[in-house]
Amino acid sequence: KICFGIPFGPCRTGVTGSGRRPDICVIYDRPDDPRFVIVEVKRTANERYVSDSIYKVFGYLYDFAALWTERQPDPRSVLLIPEGVSLVSGRTYPETAIVSGDNRAALADALRAAIL
DSSP states (O other), rough: OOSSOOOHHHTTOOOOOOOOSSEEEEOOOOSSSSSEEEEEEEEOOOOHHHHHHHHHHHHHHHGGGGGGOTTSSSSSSEEESSSOOOOOEEEEEEOOEEEEETTTHHHHHHHHHHHO
């Protein structure tokens, strides 16, 4: 299930209270363990705005921590910016993956890591 910019309530039961909402929520209802990932999309490469967006994503991680089980792999969120970011070779994704829109393979890898 994919939810675009709507409050969490309609996407998932048991989550209340926050007016903040990510751009995209991906919910993969696996029979053994449901997976959930937040995707925040920015259309600017302005360093200040991107930096603020990282803190915004950290706020989502805190606000909606009840959605993740201990078995949920990282990343739990993806921040998509226009360009200029890549994962250092050989590293795994941290809790928040920051990927460039000009690298669709990296976006696919981050989402795959989060839900599979």
